[in-house]
Amino acid sequence: MEYLEFELPIKELEDQLGKCQIIGEESDVDVTETCKQIEKKLVATKKEIYKNLTPWQRVQMSRHPNRPYTLDYIKALCGDSFLELHGDRNFKDDKAMIGGLGKIGDQSYMIIGQQKGYNTKTRQYRNFGMANPEGYRKALRLMKSAEKFGIPVITLLDTPGAYPGLEAEERGQGEAIARNILEMTRLKVPIITIVIGEGASGGALGIGVGDKVLMLENTWYSVISPESCSSILWRSWEYKEQAAEALKLTANDMKKMKIVDEIIKEPLGGAHSNRDKTFLAVKNAIEKTFDELKNLSPKDLVAQRMDKYSQMGVYKG
Amino acid sequence: MAWFKRKDKGIHTSTEDKKDIPKGLWYKSPTGKIIDSEELAKNFYVSPEDGYHVRIGSKEYFEILFDDNKFKELDKDLSSKDPLKFIDTKKYPERLKAAQEKTSLTDAVRCAVGKSKGKDLVIAAMDFAFIGGSMGSVVGEKIARAADYALKNKLPFMIISKSGGARMMEAALSLMQLAKTSVKLAQLADAGLPYISLCTDPTTGGTTASFAMLGDITIAEPGALIGFAGPRIVRDTTGKELPEGFQTSEFLLEHGFLDFITLRKDLKNRVNLYIDLITNAPLRA
Numbered sequence: 001m002e003y004l005e006f007e008l009p010i011k012e013l014e015d016q017l018g019k020c021q022i023i024g025e026e027s028d029v030d031v032t033e034t035c036k037q038i039e040k041k042l043v044a045t046k047k048e049i050y051k052n053l054t055p056w057q058r059v060q061m062s063r064h065p066n067r068p069y070t071l072d073y074i075k076a077l078c079g080d081s082f083l084e085l086h087g088d089r090n091f092k093d094d095k096a097m098i099g100g101l102g103k104i105g106d107q108s109y110m111i112i113g114q115q116k117g118y119n120t121k122t123r124q125y126r127n128f129g130m131a132n133p134e135g136y137r138k139a140l141r142l143m144k145s146a147e148k149f150g151i152p153v154i155t156l157l158d159t160p161g162a163y164p165g166l167e168a169e170e171r172g173q174g175e176a177i178a179r180n181i182l183e184m185t186r187l188k189v190p191i192i193t194i195v196i197g198e199g200a201s202g203g204a205l206g207i208g209v210g211d212k213v214l215m216l217e218n219t220w221y222s223v224i225s226p227e228s229c230s231s232i233l234w235r236s237w238e239y240k241e242q243a244a245e246a247l248k249l250t251a252n253d254m255k256k257m258k259i260v261d262e263i264i265k266e267p268l269g270g271a272h273s274n275r276d277k278t279f280l281a282v283k284n285a286i287e288k289t290f291d292e293l294k295n296l297s298p299k300d301l302v303a304q305r306m307d308k309y310s311q312m313g314v315y316k317g
Numbered sequence: 318m319a320w321f322k323r324k325d326k327g328i329h330t331s332t333e334d335k336k337d338i339p340k341g342l343w344y345k346s347p348t349g350k351i352i353d354s355e356e357l358a359k360n361f362y363v364s365p366e367d368g369y370h371v372r373i374g375s376k377e378y379f380e381i382l383f384d385d386n387k388f389k390e391l392d393k394d395l396s397s398k399d400p401l402k403f404i405d406t407k408k409y410p411e412r413l414k415a416a417q418e419k420t421s422l423t424d425a426v427r428c429a430v431g432k433s434k435g436k437d438l439v440i441a442a443m444d445f446a447f448i449g450g451s452m453g454s455v456v457g458e459k460i461a462r463a464a465d466y467a468l469k470n471k472l473p474f475m476i477i478s479k480s481g482g483a484r485m486m487e488a489a490l491s492l493m494q495l496a497k498t499s500v501k502l503a504q505l506a507d508a509g510l511p512y513i514s515l516c517t518d519p520t521t522g523g524t525t526a527s528f529a530m531l532g533d534i535t536i537a538e539p540g541a542l543i544g545f546a547g548p549r550i551v552r553d554t555t556g557k558e559l560p561e562g563f564q565t566s567e568f569l570l571e572h573g574f575l576d577f578i579t580l581r582k583d584l585k586n587r588v589n590l591y592i593d594l595i596t597n598a599p600l601r602a
Contacts (some may be wrong), residue, residue, distance in 0.1 A: 043584035097541050108510075162526075166555045169564060172574050174525030182499040182531055186507070201483075201492060202526040202545070208564040223483045223492040223523070233405035233485060247488040248401045257400070259489050288439030306500045309463060312456030312493040 002065050006049060010269075013042040013102065014151050046268050050094035052196045053218070055244040058251075059226055062197045066272040069129075070113035070156045073196065076227070076279035077286070078102030078111070088137035091171065093253070096127040096163070097135030097207075099142040101151070105287060110146035112139045112207055115157030116197070129198075130163035133176035136206045140180050143187055148164060150288060152190040155207040160225060163204030177206035184209035185306055188298035192289050195219045195251075196271075213250040213259070216282075217266040221259070222249040233253055260313065262289070344371065352448060357439040370538045370581055372518055375427035375442035378477050381441060382585050388431030391439075391508070392462050393528040396423045403413045403486040408590055412486065420446045425480065428463035434589045434601045439467040442477040445519070450480035453487040453524055457494030460528065464501035473592050475513040480528040481547075482522020495527035502531050511595050513588055516543045516566070516575075534576040534591055537566035538584075 017038045024031040036061040053061065061067075065110045074082050082102035099112040114131060117123035139155075146153050162173055184207075186192060193210030199221030215221060224232075229247060230239040254260040264285050267274035293301065343543045344357050346364040355560075358366065360380060362371045380386045388575030403409040417423060425447040430439045443450045460476065467474040483491035488602055505512050516525075518541035525545050529535070537543060544551075544564035561567050569575045580586050593600045 033590065122429070162545065164550045165556055166551055166559065167556055167572060169544050169546065169551060169574050170568075172530070175530040175574055177531040177545070178495075178499070178528070179527040181495055181527060184501055185496060185500045186503045202495065205492055205495055206526070209499075222488045224485055224488075229405075229485055239405075243405075245399065246403050246405060247485075249488065254489060259493055292506040301589060306504070309493065309496040309500045312399050312497050313458050313490060314487075315454045315458050316396045316398050 004064065006053075006060075006061050009045055010042065010049065013045055017042060026207075034221075042315030050187075050268055050270070052239070055247075055250050055253075056201055056226065056241040057277060058218050059198075059220050059244055059249070061270050062220050064270060065118070068271055069118070069196060070115045070174070070196065071160060072275070073113075073279060073282060074100075074102060074111055075154060076105050077283050078277070082111075082281055085128055085142060086138070088134040088141055090137060091134045094132050096129055096140055097139055099139060104283060107290065108151050109154050109286075110141055110142055110151050111154045111156070112202075113164060113196070114159040114207075116158060119213065120234045127163060129159045130161055131159065131206075132163050132165065132168045133171040133173050134178035136162075136173075139207050140176075140183055143180075143184065147187050147189050150189060152192065152293070153187070154286060155191065155210065157193060157195045157199045157204045157208050157221075158197030159200055159203045160284040161199050161200040162206065169241050174202075177202045180206045181209055182223055186301060186302050190290065190293040190296075191305075192286060192293070192299060194285070195221050195260070196282075200225055209305075209309070211293055211301060211308075212261045214262045214285055214289065215260045215263055216264045216271060216278075217251055218270050219251060220249040221251075221254055222247045226255075227278075343429075346371070350602065351379055354500050362582075363581050368539065368580075370518065370540060372445060372533070374444040374479075374481070375422075375429075375477075378442045379427075379431070379440065381427055381529075381581065382433050382438070382475075382588070383429070383431035384433060388429040388440075390570045391428040391430060391466055392459050393427070394424065395455050395507050397453055397487075399486075399556065400454075400490060401486065401488055403488070405486075409486040416447050419443065422447050424459070425450045425452065426459050428459050428464060428466075430470075433585060436589070436592070436601070437472050438475060438588075438592075439470075439472050440475045440477065443479040443524075445479045445481075448484065449479075449522075451482065451484035451491075452480060452494050453484035454492050454494065456484075457491075457497045460498050461501045464505055465496075466499075468504060468508060471508070471510060473513065473596075474505055474578050475588065476513065476532075477517060478517045478520040478524045479517045479521060480522070480524040480529075481570055482524060491523065494524055498528045499531065501527060506533075511592055515584070515588075516569075517541050519543070519548050523544070530574065532576075533595065535574065536587075537569065537575050538576050538581060539566055541566045543569050588596045 018034045084100035114129045116129035117126040191210040193213045194213040224241040226244040229243040250264045267277045271278040346369040350366040428441040514535045516537040
């Protein structure tokens, strides 16, 4: 388990608890009471820390190295039924964007999401979850295929942004994202979008136009990362905390602005602290959301989605 | 001995006969060519010697595209709020006010309907001078309403992009304008109405990732910067030197993302030629 800086008091108590338990096992001293007290303090400390996370701390939680990624959710929710589908049929298979068919309960879904790696080697292989144009085009190909057969789509958002590379520009990164956004506004099957980690700008929205958009509790979604925002508006990387505040990028803020529909609660300590509980919460949210959407006709579904996005924005006059 | 000899004694020009030389009479293009401002305006704001297309705004584009510069502006009173209470080194409302005072514009896009070569055309033209042509709620809403106007009156629609991208001070609300404008373009497409996207210098970020790249035809002015990530970010991320002409109109044409590049002087004719051809209407002279 890795700890973030603000989680260090928890680490300290967990270490103490571990030592206490070892003493209890290895000697005749009765430490039950001491252990209990430490445990109590641990729970209180966790509550204290996790209930009062600042926006920047939530950003850090969303990037926690132990956090579950797209494929972890898919494995947990679909088990062996998941059939990964590759390639954009034009250029190559983007490893930062994965997709395929799988069952959740009795229902088939097309599941698409950005994928990050869990160590140096796989992080590079997955390009840190930053898709190239072919990733967005693969996603669109899979969505169109789902539409053809009336299969609902789930997209899982977890990206620090679309890859800002030379070749990505040559192959039309902007065009690929734009095309996806437009086609998703009129796709004739239900789209359920869940932000499971980082929802950075066009790179996230490129697979993020949904009938319902849900956000895990400790994730962020905005037009720019706090670091980049700091470097542009403050001309320094040092103001990321202020930028995170200013951008109103937390799940609560996003719900208030009606950009997301629902917040999925995470276990105390974050999605990674109790993975099974997280997976179950996500599964329940998907099934509940699909129930709300499944009886709508394709026409009503698209009209409702278009109407929802047409309403977004705050202005005078 | 004097170099030249004064023939008339005492030269007195009365004030009203003096030629006035106002400020900004000359324009200097990036290659160093100097041109008289009036000449420049007559030449569609293109430097005649080197063909440099000077950055212009909605006012000049309307003048170029609408017959006799006659048009009706749509939703001109929409203006920005501060939904996030956004503060960086300055408060967002202060930035807005400063931009409004500097530019005499209300926000970064103006929309209008008018005759272009005798037929109605709806145009949304962005103004880079207003906070870098950034797209926030107002830009999204005005474009959406202009598209609605085109839908209702069955008219072709044109967006002239000139923008650094989404407006950070409206954060996720700005991002959602990509989806909002795309909804309207999807509706135009479903109604069979042509949508022309003109990319001008610069067209980057959120505009490129939405309406700028979604035209039935996507065209550009010569030498414009067009891209998703700005060149500095690409260089910093990849650590590679960028090739000559990277992310220019010519680069995008070569890589298959533009239908054609048009000189500003040909813009009105070529846009209307496309409209006549795609709608199978008789060609206008």
